[in-house]
Amino acid sequence: MSTTQIISPARVMLRLELADALRSRWALFTGGVYAVVFGLFIWLGLRESTVLGFTGLSRVILNVSNAVVLAVPLVALVATSQTVVRARHSGFFELMLTQPVRRSDWFYGAVLSRLVVVIGPLVALLLLAWTAGLAAGRGDAALVSVLLRSLAVTVSLAWAFLGVGFYISTVARTAERATVLALLAWLTASALHDFALIGVLLKWKLPPMTVFGLAAANPVEAARIAILGAIDPELSVLGPVGFWLANTLGPRGAVAVGVLWPLALGTLALHRAERRLSGSDLVG
DSSP states (O other), rough: HHHHHHHHHHHHHHHHHHHHHHHHTHHHHHHHHHHHHHHHHHHHTTTOOOOHHHHHHHHHHHHHHHHHHHHHHHHHHHTTTTHHHHHHHHTHHHHTTTTSSOOOHHHHHHHHHHHHHHHHHHHHHHHHHHHHHTTTTSSSSHHHHHHHHHHHHHHHHHHHHHHHHHHHHOOOOHHHHHHHHHHHHHIIIIIIIHHOOOOOHHHHHOHHHHHHHHHSSSSHHHHHHHHHHOOOOGGGGTTTHHHHHHHHHHHHHHHHHHEEEEEEEHHHHHHHHHHHHHHOSOOO
């Protein structure tokens, strides 16, 4: 049996998309963004700390959570929002339609390649942080638990915005419109969502469950709560809101919301994007 018969079209598309991502140095770009943003937030967290102990570590986790909810969605949206639009206008789809390849083969190959590019550098940085913790004498089970929870939350958050980015790319007809929609999605999730909730609270008197439900609907807020719960189970850094969430959800509930909801949102968005791509004109 020949090699062409063994390798499936989906694997061929995955290898093609990975090679294209590596050739365009996307991995270096995402790694550089993560290193700069995470390094800046960690430095700010330890700038006023004179003791390497729980206080320093808690400040680091607090600032890392802020870095995650800013950097990961932005990188995921930038890496995906132009994918379908660029393939449509560059003539790639015209060439693909002449090959024995289904649209879903290319789509899921592109999804997996972007996931590797977005998550790969982040995994490397977390392993580097774990190595640094071992060298500093903090390679205990608590640090490993924090790293594993942070990795699970960031992977689910990246998956959510990968789905949103691909959906934007299938909806937008031009590269400019895709860029604007991606920036609006990032601003809404990372910045404007909090201001919108504050405005709702000032305008109407809503029950706490409704307000927290609206906040949890944002995958960024769910991820932040899950990461903070790794170092502060009582969520005291959030004040009375944190105590209410800790008593209502519990440690496992916070992790479940922070991991499962972004995964579900990303899966739904990818499903809608794949359905839209399968039924649309790829050459138009």
